[in-house]
Amino acid sequence: xxxxxxxxxxxxxxxxxxxxxxxxxxxxxxxxxxxxxxxxxxxxxxxxxxxxxxxxxxxxxxxxxxxxxxxxxxxxxxxxxxxxxxxxxxxxxxxxxxxxxxxxxxxxxxxxxxxxxxxxxxxxxxxxxxxxxxxxxxxxxxxxxxxxxxxxxxxxxxxxxxxxxxxxxxxxxxxxxxxxxxxxxxxxxxxxxxxxxxxxxxxxxxxxxxxxxxxxxxxxxxxxxxxxxxxxxxxxxxxxxxxxxxxxxxxxxxxxxxxxxxxxxxxxx
Amino acid sequence: xxxxxxxxxxxxxxxxxxxxxxxxxxxxxxxxxxxxxxxxxxxxxxxxxxxxxxxxxxxxxxxxxxxxxxxxxxxxxxxxxxxxxxxxxxxxxxxxxxxxxxxxxxxxxxxxxxxxxxxxxxxxxxxxxxxxxxxxxxxxxxxxxxxxxxxxxxxxxxxxxxxxxxxxxxxxxxxxxxxxxxxxxxxxxxxx
Numbered sequence: 001x002x003x004x005x006x007x008x009x010x011x012x013x014x015x016x017x018x019x020x021x022x023x024x025x026x027x028x029x030x031x032x033x034x035x036x037x038x039x040x041x042x043x044x045x046x047x048x049x050x051x052x053x054x055x056x057x058x059x060x061x062x063x064x065x066x067x068x069x070x071x072x073x074x075x076x077x078x079x080x081x082x083x084x085x086x087x088x089x090x091x092x093x094x095x096x097x098x099x100x101x102x103x104x105x106x107x108x109x110x111x112x113x114x115x116x117x118x119x120x121x122x123x124x125x126x127x128x129x130x131x132x133x134x135x136x137x138x139x140x141x142x143x144x145x146x147x148x149x150x151x152x153x154x155x156x157x158x159x160x161x162x163x164x165x166x167x168x169x170x171x172x173x174x175x176x177x178x179x180x181x182x183x184x185x186x187x188x189x190x191x192x193x194x195x196x197x198x199x200x201x202x203x204x205x206x207x208x209x210x211x212x213x214x215x216x217x218x219x220x221x222x223x224x225x226x227x228x229x230x231x232x233x234x235x236x237x238x239x240x241x242x243x244x245x246x247x248x249x250x251x252x253x254x255x256x257x258x259x260x261x262x263x264x265x266x267x268x269x
Numbered sequence: 270x271x272x273x274x275x276x277x278x279x280x281x282x283x284x285x286x287x288x289x290x291x292x293x294x295x296x297x298x299x300x301x302x303x304x305x306x307x308x309x310x311x312x313x314x315x316x317x318x319x320x321x322x323x324x325x326x327x328x329x330x331x332x333x334x335x336x337x338x339x340x341x342x343x344x345x346x347x348x349x350x351x352x353x354x355x356x357x358x359x360x361x362x363x364x365x366x367x368x369x370x371x372x373x374x375x376x377x378x379x380x381x382x383x384x385x386x387x388x389x390x391x392x393x394x395x396x397x398x399x400x401x402x403x404x405x406x407x408x409x410x411x412x413x414x415x416x417x418x419x420x421x422x423x424x425x426x427x428x429x430x431x432x433x434x435x436x437x438x439x440x441x442x443x444x445x446x447x448x449x450x451x452x453x454x455x456x457x458x459x460x461x
Binding site: 014045050052053054064065066068075078080 | 317429430445448452
């Protein structure tokens with residue numbers, strides 16, 4: 001072989017193996033390799049290094065890969081969700097697009113926003129509203145729940161009275177007035193703490209509400225049972241105090257169903 | 270798997286499915302799931318190579334496929350979707366690394382994972398030497414500049430030079446130079 005064919009570089013040997021060399025150059029290198037044992041040996045070394053690296057790569061990372069079935073199912077669900085969401089958006093937009101130009105749409109949204117704010121303001125001004133119906137859950141605007149700064153160990157070692165009738169008379173009166181409950185009607189209700197004092201609740205007006213006596217059994221007794229259970233879970237370290245307070249303040253009936261694994265209030269013991 | 274064959278298969282399946290109008294959503298979902306089945310492990314390994322956790326990896330891969338779904342729904346280019354996915358995953362990984370504050374340890378070097386891995390080979394001497402070799406190789410990989418590492422790992426996942434160049438924003442010439450440099454170092458470490 002003529003000396004004008006110099007040995008291909010390592011880079012060219014790699015490019016040849018990777019199929020990244022131009023066909024013209026590839027042919028020349030191939031023909032050189034056919035004649036040159038030295039370069040064939042170099043090419044094999046490159047291949048062996050690649051094989052070693054690929055093995056190490058897989059041996060290190062493959063054991064870390066979790067099975068694909070779960071992620072696949074999750075992706076499927078998320079794709080469906082995403083498709084449904086943009087479908088709703090698309091339909092809403094295209095049907096309104098025909099009616100409104102962008103400018104009128106902007107005016108309409110502004111007007112809607114103003115109306116919404118005005119309504120909200122009006123609604124707030126209405127309170128206390130005399131015809132309010134008292135529900136099994138308190139009106140969260142009036143009774144969001146209030147708790148003092150207290151640690152779990154403190155609530156577990158000190159006992160507090162849960163009798164909301166001990167709250168100051170002025171607060172009692174104000175609560176009933178806010179909820180539009182006549183004092184004449186009051187026997188149908190019992191004042192109760194939303195977050196019970198044994199779980200850090202205070203006798204602040206935001207934490208007291210008239211709880212109705214209800215034929216469904218969702219009443220003060222059921223709520224007391226839940227409070228007892230939550231207190232025990234907190235003191236056993238199964239849930240934290242903030243969770244217990246949150247459960248009582250947001251939706252105590254759902255919390256009851258969750259913690260007692262039941263759809264109906266259990267019969268009093 | 271032969272990367273050439275799989276990339277050809279990918280091109281063919283995508284061009285065959287390429288419609289004149291936007292395809293039905295359910296059809297797109299199936300295409301995305303098919304790509305997920307094919308590429309999840311490769312993408313996940315690529316993320317793990319950054320030293321990110323498996324949980325981060327799964328999240329990033331999910332996000333990339335959701336982005337792909339949106340991309341296809343909007344009727345955007347179907348050219349080289351594999352490279353597109355690796356690019357998205359690469360960018361999300363860098364973002365996640367920045368958010369996590371620092372590069373986590375890449376698995377394999379600290380010995381934790383390597384030690385805990387069950388090796389079915391019975392001969393303990395052989396076991397020890399192969400593990401030592403693997404750790405030596407990984408140490409060399411880790412000592413490479415970040416871009417060289419990424420280049421090598423993308424190539425190991427079956428990407429062609431053109432695709433790697435797209436993912437990393439490098440020229441074709443610098444890809445082959447980077448790979449040659451890395452393999453030479455690995456070869457020396459391996460006593461080849």
